Amino acid sequence: MKRQLVPRLLLTVSLSVAAFVVLAGPAPKRAAPRNYTIEQFMKTIRFGGADISPDEQTVLFSSNQDGVFNLYEIPFNGGGQPKQLTFSKTDAIFVIGYLTDGRILYSSDQGGNELNHIYLRERDGAVSDLTPGEKAKFQFGGLSHDRKSFFYQSNQRNKAAFDVFEMDLTTMKPRLIFENPGGFFPGDVSPDKRSIALSRPYTSTNGDVYLYDIQTKENKLLTKHEGEVNNGPEGFSPDSKKLLISTDEGNEFAYVKAYDLSTGQSMVLDKANWDIAGDYLSYKGRYRVLSVNNDARTELKIIDTRTNQPIKLPPMPGGDVTGVNIADSEGRMIFFVNSSNSPSTLFSYDIKSGKAAPLVRGLNPEINADDLVSGEVVRFKSFDGMEVPALLYKPKDVKPGTKLPAILQIHGGPGGQTRLTYSPLTQYLVNSGYVVLAVNNRGSSGYGKTFFAADDRKHGDADLKDCVESKKFLTQTGYVDPVKIGIMGGSYGGYMTLAGLAFTPEEFAVGVDIFGVANWLRTLNSMPEWWGPQREAMFKEIGNPKTDSVALYNKSPLFHTERIKKPLIVIQGANDPRVLKIESDEIVANVKKNGVPVEYVTFPDEGHGFVKKENEITAYKAVKEFLDKYLKGPGQ
Template sequence: KNWDIWGTYFTENGTYQVTYINEDAKNVIEIKNVGTGENVVLPSLDGLDVTSVDFSDDEKLMRFYAGGSHTPSNLFVYNLETKEQTQLTNVLNSEINGEDLVNAEVIRYKSFDGVEIPAIYYKPHQASADTKVPALVWVHGGPGGQSRQNFSSFIQYLTNHGYAVLAVNNRGSSGYGKTFYQMDDLNHGDKDLKDCVEGKNWLAQQPEIDANKIGIIGGSYGGYMTMAALTYTPEEFAVGVNLFGVTNWVRTLKSIPPWWESFKDALYKELGDPYSADSVRLKEISPLFHTDKVTKPLIVLQGSQDPRVLQVESDEIVAGVKKNGVPVEYVLFEDEGHGFVKKENQIEAYSRVLDFLDLYLKKDKATPIEEGDK
């Protein structure tokens, strides 16, 4: 297969050429000795992938990060002459047993029209045909992002608590060539959403999955896909987790600040120009105008300081869905932007999502969570 090259550069004295390749949602690094034309053999680490490298000025030492979907990356130093390697960090929290973490696997499934969709599957250790587990379809940000085979504390947290996660790279994702990347242009909320539904269908066919307990989760564009799923395919997913998702494309595309001009041009090309006839379609694909269709439980998480997806997006979607008498929870962080970076807020966000899933997807809890309870 041919994969995207992310970048290539020569080291200080021109001894080595380093190339980063995005191979099936994973960093693969090739280091070529320019003089001999041979590739340098990278140090092998049991079950870990070298994800980034750098060289000392004299080019005798190489530092590298190595990790995987089942472990955060650690820093190593490698002596190119003696082939000695030294691990400098051990970043996994000492309270966590590394064997409890799950190694993801790349799977592929056919979508409704035969297009092959890559996805990354996290299966809880305890999941089996005898012990079926609930599951989530995870949609990345973007549009045009990519779920990758790297460590996600949030996904591992969910998997550790008994939820299988399928991170889908629906059409329009990067990393699989230009044709695939452009497949969702001016088509959001349609074929990309159908890819997510087909991901749910793939999960439902796995013997270890409880087919009636599959939800959808995502942030930013993934949050939009969550709301699109609950709105336009209201019977497909049992619950939705919307992390700061776009719900009114007209407003979001009009509110892009001037310092994101190049970003704006790319989004207009992909989604449409809200100041043109495209606005009709943009309104049609915006869940905010169709909240009366939502019937399944929803949790929305939002940062007040988010410049990209304004708080009003989440305020209004919560108000709209509540009118249907559907269970809705809203978690607002006053001190966060587009994504939650403060550790205490991450802990609260993950915990609130887990409580919501345990109640409405796994249906483990006896008493419902009261509005406003932490």
């Protein structure tokens, strides 16, 4: 008898569901997704950081809601419209934070040249440049723990090395506390102002952490090791007794250990089956903010160090919590929530009361969120059996038998990663009927150090083969037209686009190159001096122009443009310090000689990426029109 209870129960449930369906009638048919313009997608707000005021009553943030990144304030508990504090129409302004007296620090460069300066905004709105200097870069290094000064890094003395200065907030006079001999990147200064954490990269997969004593000038190696181990400083404990260090020693993924500065002993603090992407302590040390790069998503925990247990965050809309900033009192915090189909929303959260408030929503209210598409993590086998991850975006309501055009989207780097975050360009293309596959080819970060190093000295070869193999995956979906697959990318992804057209000329129907490398010999020789030791790491990963010129010539699309037979569009900023405009000028001129359709869109006021909405709209509209003409074709 008992054995009959299970089928009876199942039958009862089935009948109940059937009865409900009959009583409820047919489910309402969802309306077809609406098509939106690029102008509507670009009304989405992007953020550039946020901070909580000293009295914890307001939140400062930077956003591009007026077309260029500027500073805004809004009450901590929400309500009303943000108050605009700066009104730049040319150069992007990014928040650093409040000082204890309510004055504000921010950072800005000139036309995208990446030569940032640090500015002080007085309470009356007056602004002064605290770091004047021609052709020098200044980077904020944190407020001192006593809040009486701040630290910054400058390459004014030596363009290839960043020195560290302390700026007194009363006198506004800087003093040098670390003269960089070269080869080091400065990290945090300890709360007691005694030490500076330094990183020393040798390659993209090997590096050390040093501890510099400001008083004695001793520079001590903390991470002696053998083989390829990537070590980097995360930050000091509030009592200055420990330094958190990220390492992958003996492990495929990065984890964090706490190094005791008095004993020289270390213990594992946080470890996961993916890379620990960030690990830091709040001002008094009550909370530890831990983020894990979990398969292109950010998995975040805020751990109460008294119990070593995560605190319970309020229910949030689906997505990743990022940019956590905890007030000095440790009673309030702010953060962003973002997903592949939802742009960032800025939230405030009162830890004691448990109340959260959305302060600024990034999505343009003209867009129905239901019309946006979520990215799906997929994997495919590449030419040598290696499993390659990718993010798939499929248009909504694809009719059976439909064959859609598709575009491969390749990230920058090398060594970057496309993550499940919101992209207006991706949503615009998918909304326009394109399948988008963002390939995290070998060499991408986030999937272990073996995968990360798998493209070393094989750029434009093994990683490109991954992209070619991804076409099989798209074709097997059944809804992608195998002869209408293009390739698109920015920076290193732009190089992959050009490499795809030049080295596999029959594989991709079109190419979209956004400030991509065309000539490795020139690019590696012209890297910004302030990259310092990172230049040598790039030489070891990609090739040294002095000793590997033949190999670099062979993998540079510029010298093989006679093979490019498919339509190409190139986007370039005139002030780009990483990929010089001449790279794009030459690739366009050479490909035009082949009688191939080539379009070229340049911006005199942009660098390596976009900071102005107007320019993004122009660029993305040109990309879509190009794809409609040469990839989708008439009648689709």
